[in-house]
Amino acid sequence: MNLLLALFMIFSNPSDKIKIVDPWMRVGAQGQATGLFFKIENNSDKADTLYKVEFEPAGLVQIHETYDAGNDMMGMREVGNIIIPAKSTVELKPGSYHVMLMKLKNDIKKGSVGNVTLFFKQAGKIMIKAEAKEMMPNQMKH
């Protein structure tokens, strides 16, 4: 094992308690809002809480959930945070929990990569890169 790899393993270990899997965001237009999605794997034996998200090109970022508003309508509302129980995974996806990137300062174009910072109570700051994609065709029917 070379030294760089060894150093990488030392520095990457603490954040392995929280692992962010498959981050992506939906394409969006300037002035509009779009969604950011990923899975959060909590490998530690303590619950953790996602309480803040930063994304520079968005004037406002909120953590949302989608709920059944009755009469076949779906609504969205802000939740202060998302709790990830110990040894479990929470998935942010269309129609469920998601991060809402609002008041976009510029277009989010397909294939572009955004730098996002996630803040957890236990794991601290985690930086991720999320690629912009079109919505999956099979999710558009819902």
Ligand SMILES: [Cu+2]
């Ligand atoms: Cu939303």
